[in-house]
Amino acid sequence: MIARLTGELAAKAPPYVLVDVHGVGYEVQVPMSTFYNLPELGAKVTLLTQFIVREDAQLLFGFLTAGERESFRELIKISGVGPRIALALLSGLNTEELAQAVSAQDASRLVKVPGVGKKTAERLLLELKGKLAPVLSAPGFSVANDAQGDILQALVALGYSDKEAQAALKALPADVSVSDGIKLALKSLAR
Structure with missing residues (x-):
């Protein structure tokens, strides 16, 4: 992958x-x-x-951000929502607006996105309830440098979720090497 x-x-x-x-x-x-x-x-x-x-x-x-990718992944899990509609949703609403629409159960915001009808919007609200809030409560996460990106990728490859890997990455010093960063991140995740 x-x-x-x-x-x-x-x-x-x-x-x-x-x-x-x-x-x-x-x-x-x-x-x-x-x-x-x-x-x-x-x-x-x-x-x-x-x-x-x-x-x-x-x-x-x-x-560009892990929040966008995680939102995309949650969207494509929903029956009847493919990558095209998920991209349209993320193009029409930023991740915070999408999370707010879901938490407020506001279908009118979703139907404004091209390709999203009333039934699809209602299905999105039902199936995403409680799923986007934890992903989006933290500010958008982006990889600061190549070493951090490699550490993040290694943690995900080891089976940790993006959210867990990002939390471990935030606790690391900014100038840590890839091998030391992976070791430190694994120690913090093992707690």
Whole structure:
């Protein structure tokens, strides 16, 4: 599974971006919330990703924050909500607005998003109730440097959730090496 990409931003054409990682170009679909916060072409970019394999396609979705990616993952778990609608929701509402709409059970905010009808909005509110609040109560989390990104990726690969891995990462010193960071994070997670 592809969990993160770091490379040069080669092209931008909503909702797609092209990230050149050492000569390999990855076409990544991103929500508009991520698209508007991308650096200029040619700059280095790091995207947290979700890789989806279907019978007819292999799709890669990218996000600047772990909160966006976690919201996307929760959305696509819902019956009748695929990646296209999940991207539309994250493009029309930021993660905080989505969490507020779910906690207030406000279907009118969701139906304003193209592709989301009344029934889908009601299903979203029902199935997301209590699931987005813990993910979004913390401010958006982004990876500060490559070492932290590698530590985060290692913890997720070891079976820890994004939330657990991020909490452990926040407790580490900013200048920690990857190997020392993994050891310290595992010690803190074992408590």
